[in-house]
Structure formats: C-alpha cells, structure tokens
Amino acid sequence: MNIVEQTEQKIKDEIVEAVVKAELATEDQIPEVVLETPKEKAHGDYATNMAMQLARIAKKAPRQIADDIVANFDQSKASIKNIEIAGPGFINFFLDSTYLTELIPTILKDQQEYGKGNAGNGEKIQIEFVSANPTGTLHLGHARGAVFGDSLANIMEKAGYDVQREYYINDAGNQMNNLAKSVEARYMQALGQTDFEMPEDGYHGKDIVELGEKMAKEYGDKWANESEEARVEFCRQYGLDFLLDRIKKDLEDYRVPFDEWFSESSLYEEGKVQQALDYLKEQGYLYEKDGAVWFRTTDFNDDKDRVLIKKDGNYTYLTPDIAYHQNKFERGFDTLINVWGADHHGYIPRMKAAIEALGYNAKQLEISIIQMVNLIQGGEIVKMSKRTGKAVTMVELAEEVGLDAVRYFFVMRSNDTHLDFDMDLATSESNENPVYYVQYAHARICSMLRQAKEKGLEPSEDADLTLIQSEKEIDLLKRLGEFPQVIGDSAVKRTPHRVTQYIYDLASDLHSFYNAEKVINDDQLELSKARLALIEAVRITLSNAMKLIGVHAPEKM
RNA sequence: GUCCCAGUAGCUCAGCAGGAUAGAGCAACAGCCUUCUAAGCUGUGGGUCGGGAGUUCGAAUCUCUCCUGGGACACCA
Structure with missing residues (x-):
C-alpha cells in the first residue's frame, strides 16, 4: 500500500471506531465504509456518507449521527486538518497534504x-482472445479485440492476478475443409486451370488467391498430379501454416503476445471431445431426436436445446468448444475470460450452460463483448479498404494511422459501446x-x-x-x-x-x-x-x- | 417475435455495486509564447441524463414499460 491507500484505510478504521464509541451501531451492523473523493474541492479531500447509511439502524437524523461520529473521531490518527458536516449528512475530511x-x-x-x-490476490485467470479462424487475414474487428485483451491482461497482471493469454486455433471442423478446397482451387487456377471451381462456401479473398499462386510457384504442378485426397490434405496444411504464421506476425506487430496457442485438433487427438460427450451423457444431459444428439441446455437457462452431433454424424462447433472449456478448467484456472465480438453474444447462454453441466459455476466463465468499430474518414464511414475492396485489415489500419494511435483509440472507450474510429483525428498532429x-x-x-x-x-x-x-x-x-x-x-x-x-x-x-x-x-x-x-x-x-x-x-x- | 449493447452538452464519449451544483475532449467565444517543447495553458457559454411510472431520505445509476439506433437469434463456424 502506498501512503494514500494507508491514509484512506486509517480514516475508514477511525470512522468505524467512532461509530462504535458513539454507540450508534455495533461493529457487525456497520455497512462497508464508503470513502469518496468529492468532486468539489470545497467538500474536502475525502467524504463519507456513513451518517446517512446509519440513519435507519441508529434511528436518528443523519446530521445528528454525523455530529456524534465527529465528536468521537480521533483526528490525530490520520493527517486530518479539519472535519466538517455538510449537506444531508456528509462528513467531509480536510487533510494536511504534506503527507502526499x-x-x-x-x-x-x-x-x-x-x-x-x-x-487479484493471485487468482488464476485465463484470457482467451482474438481466436480468429486461420482461414484469412486479421481485420479491423479483430484488432479491437486484440488490443482490449492484451491491455486487460497487462492490467490484471499488474493488479495481482495470475494471467495466461491464450489464442484458440480453430484448425479442425468444416471451415478447414473449405479452406483446403479453396486453396486447392486457387492453386489449380494459378497453374492455368482457370475453370477449376471454388467450393460453394469457399474463401474468396485476395489472400487465398495469393496463397494459391505462392504454392504454384513453390511446387509447380507436383500436386496437380497427385491424388485429389493427397492434394487437398496438403493444401489444408499449407494454408493453415501460412495463414497462422501471418496471424502470429500481425499480432506480434501489434505488440500482442500470447502465452499459449491452443490447437482445436489437439482436443480430438487426445480424445478430449469424446470424453466431454461421455461425461455429459453420464450426467443425463444428452438425448436423441430426429437422428441427432441434443444437449439439454434448457436445464441451465438457455432458450432452447442445442445439437451436439448432427444427423450426418459430424459435431457442431459447440461440441469441441465444450471439451475445450473443460480442458481449460482442468488446467487449473479459477476464472476464464473470453473476449468475443458482438456477433457472438447469442452464444453466451449455451456456453454458460455447458460450464454448469460440466460441474462448474457459470460465473467462472466471463464473456467480454467487443462492440463494432466504424472507421470514419472525412466525416464518412469507411466501409471497405481502398486497396483491396474488402474489409480493412489490421495491418492496413496500423500503417494508416500508426500503432500508438490504434492502440490508444481502441482502449479509449468502453468495450461495450460502438466505436467511431476517427482516422483524421488519429493522424492529426494537433491538440x-x-x-x-x-x-x-x-x-x-x-x-x-x-x-x-x-x-x-x-x-x-x-x-x-x-x-x-x-x-x-x-x-x-x-x-x-x-x-x-x-x-x-x-x-x-x-x-x-x-x-x-x-x-x-x-x-x-x-x-x-x-x-x-x-x-x-x-x-x-x-x-x-x-x-x-x-x-x-x-x-x-x-x-x-x-x-x-x-x-x-x-x-x- | 425473443435476446444482447447503446441512447448523457452541437459532435465523440466518461460517470451506472444510489449520494452534494451531472464531467472531459472537440467545436464556439475571450485571453496567455523576451520564461524548461504553444503537439501546451487559463477562462466563458452550452444539459427535460430517450419518454413515462415505480423503489427511497436521495436515481444518469436499481425495477417495470414504451420509443429509437446497432447486433444476434442454424443439425454454419
């Protein structure tokens, strides 16, 4: 504690002492002492509303109570110069500032x-943030989450929490198949097969086109002559490695380090997904309907039950997520903080339901929602990047306005308000x-x-x-x-x-x-x-x- | 239709485990460089805290209701 904290503690202790001495209330009746710094300097350095809070307990008028407290207050304990009673019963303390x-x-x-x-008292916290799918480049929306998560981690560490920063890599599941097929298509196209079709839900971004060209340059037609299965498999790994490396680099450039890059596919390899399913089944939370396996999340305040295993036998994305969160708790964290974009907020009740079903307290999972960012330039909303015609990337933004400005602006406002990012303001060299x-x-x-x-x-x-x-x-x-x-x-x-x-x-x-x-x-x-x-x-x-x-x-x- | 976030000065936003006359920046207006960086400082004006009701000594803050803006509501991730 620094001298200010010590002084405040002394005053609080003295207030309690005075209340007891004046026989206004017993020690366990006294509410927590609120000591605030008044907005008006005329109201002193500190003020307490104790007299008002005690009105009901002591059955006396607040100003009378305040008089009693002041009469029994030992001023010599803290550096108190003067005490006044004001307004409806505030007790204002004026300090001799030299102690500062x-x-x-x-x-x-x-x-x-x-x-x-x-x-934080050494509480073990895990903050999981960004966790964008490795199927493309990090964009504007990810940037705010990255800066928020990193700043929060720094602050919580400073406040005595034991913090771990984690990025969850969604390297399994359907979107990876789409990525593999998309890379394959772009690769084949780069080799001249311009009519090679992109998958229906493919990733049409320019980054994947470049990726296909890069692969063509490195491998020539080697993979065109392999079996489709082998080629797609290679494309999956090639795409993942490349995109993940770039995500890591972009985040590093944003001064956002991670302690752990956690792979979704490792959950499958270690049988964790099956274990989680078995556990939920044993607890009786699963049932079959219409050929699918459902999780009765309505037992835990969700509005409807959720499918875990689809009719076609595949898992929904919730299923590995449950295993993932179980794994997090098994790693010994007291509290998990997930930083999500606003578009995922509907996912909160079912995730909390899963936490409870797993035998933990829903409060141990906190979700910080990051609201949308609007880029403003020349008084107008910037919808798309001028360079690519697509959403503005994280890197482009930093190049445009400078990283210090980006970081400052992203944590200047509360995370749950929409942010208007004024690019002209961020780059102006003025007051x-x-x-x-x-x-x-x-x-x-x-x-x-x-x-x-x-x-x-x-x-x-x-x-x-x-x-x-x-x-x-x-x-x-x-x-x-x-x-x-x-x-x-x-x-x-x-x-x-x-x-x-x-x-x-x-x-x-x-x-x-x-x-x-x-x-x-x-x-x-x-x-x-x-x-x-x-x-x-x-x-x-x-x-x-x-x-x-x-x-x-x-x-x- | 249900759920989440927001609605506070002309603009962008703080304040929201109830407290005194609701704050800051920008914009507007008026001043301050023979003095350590004027990318700065000082002062003035500016508000039905979205509307309404309730809880209480006391509400921007808690509850209910309505209005407006944004987002979410898959056997997608």
Missing part, C-alpha cells in the same frame, strides 16, 4: 513496479489528438530532465520535498497516489479504458502544472531539485500506465 510527498520516494524506488497491487497529448506530456518531462542534467541536476529523493506545496503540485501528487487503485478497479471491473482515462488525466495535470510553475530555476535550486523529483515520479507513472495499454512513451517529439 512521501509518494515521490516510493515511486522513484519502485520504478516500473509502481502501480502494482493485490486486488485535438489525445494520443499526442499524452505522449507530449511524457516527452516534455524528458526534455526538462535532459536540460536539468546539463546543469548537473538529477532527480533524487534526497531533495527537500516539503517545498512541494503549490496547488498544481498537490493535484499531481493526488493523481499519482490514485494509480494503484485505478489499476485495481480497472482489473476487477475488466475495464481497460479506465487506465486510458487515467493517463489522460495525469497528462492534463502535468501540462497544467508545467504552465503554472517553473521546474528548472537557477534562483531556487532546492525547489528545482524537489520538482525534478516530482516530475520524474510523474514520468515513471505515465510510462508505466502507457505500457499497460501498449502505447509508447517517447522521450522526444
């Missing part, structure tokens, strides 16, 4: 570690662009530090930090102190955009401070040293926060 300067040595010492917390705004704050600090160094000044915790006391400085310190709690909150609520918002706020405080106070001042050497330590603490915090969302913190702009 203790944050500076803490941050300078912690460096990259600053912000770490234990909200309208929030990416530049926050990066500029970091570069500005670095610039000051460079100039100080030329004068022989380095940030150090040995500076006289009691000189830090102007309003803008205190605002900065308060903001720095919030950081671990922002991370904890963002992690617990699975809302990475809160961190982005924090970054913006901290940058804003820094710019405001910069314009109000001079850091390097030859006439006030001691103050300069103290402020250098302060801005170094800001730099460290900014840099740590930006790293969580995968945006670079430049030293110069």
